[in-house]
Amino acid sequence: xxxxxxxxxxxxxxxxxxxxxxxxxxxxxxxxxxxxxxxxxxxxxxxxxxxxxxxxxxxxxxxxxxxxxxxxxxxxxxxxxxxxxxxxxxxxxxxxxxxxxxxxxxxxxxxxxxxx
Amino acid sequence: xxxxxxxxxxxxxxxxxxxxxxxxxxxxxxxxxxxxxxxxxxxxxxxxxxxxxxxxxxxxxxxxxxxxxxxxxxxxxxxxxxxxxxxxxxxxxxxxxxxxxxxxxxxxxxxx
Numbered sequence: 001x002x003x004x005x006x007x008x009x010x011x012x013x014x015x016x017x018x019x020x021x022x023x024x025x026x027x028x029x030x031x032x033x034x035x036x037x038x039x040x041x042x043x044x045x046x047x048x049x050x051x052x053x054x055x056x057x058x059x060x061x062x063x064x065x066x067x068x069x070x071x072x073x074x075x076x077x078x079x080x081x082x083x084x085x086x087x088x089x090x091x092x093x094x095x096x097x098x099x100x101x102x103x104x105x106x107x108x109x110x111x112x113x114x115x116x
Numbered sequence: 117x118x119x120x121x122x123x124x125x126x127x128x129x130x131x132x133x134x135x136x137x138x139x140x141x142x143x144x145x146x147x148x149x150x151x152x153x154x155x156x157x158x159x160x161x162x163x164x165x166x167x168x169x170x171x172x173x174x175x176x177x178x179x180x181x182x183x184x185x186x187x188x189x190x191x192x193x194x195x196x197x198x199x200x201x202x203x204x205x206x207x208x209x210x211x212x213x214x215x216x217x218x219x220x221x222x223x224x225x226x227x228x
């Protein structure tokens with residue numbers, strides 16, 4: 001375990017379903033991130049939360065809705081997804097979002113999402 | 117535009133056959149270059165951070181180096197357990213906001 005826990009590990013959902021992905025970190029980090037990883041593509045940053053405030057939204061469709069109720073938890077709410085949204089969704093955390101020495105992000109194991 | 121290019125896309129080695137992976141980058145306001153290892157079905161695992169040209173970091177059979185335009189991950193006498201996808205990322209800080217820009221990765225297979 002890396003200290004960042006994602007649930008569920010696998011998720012199959014229909015295009016009309018609503019589901020949520022959960023991420024939890026107990027590292028005392030102040031910044032949390034959602035990334036999308038598709039085959040043959042680089043990791044794509046979706047959302048950034050710093051001290052529970054969303055500071056970045058990289059032109060992500062509104063069918064993805066993030067929520068950060070506190071500095072330890074991050075959710076990604078999903079609704080009316082498309083088959084092309086099938087991917088590995090990764091959560092990461094870091095001590096701070098900007099400033100200070102470069103620190104590696106700590107990633108969770110991801111949620112493998114399949115949209116049918 | 118920030119870009120990170122990794123080569124080769126895939127690399128097959130025999131156990132004990134040393135080689136290098138390349139990460140070339142163009143980014144404004146670079147504040148660190150990262151190497152990660154990713155096993156199938158898992159998230160990336162942090163390996164190294166390099167801050168400035170000329171810096172080197174080592175961990176077991178891996179050694180990372182950095183120049184102003186690229187980084188190399190040297191693998192000495194690899195073992196089958198080194199098989200994984202290796203990701204390179206650059207950290208850019210601009211206007212109080214930071215971003216990690218990733219390459220597509222190099223998939224390494226080490227045959228016994």
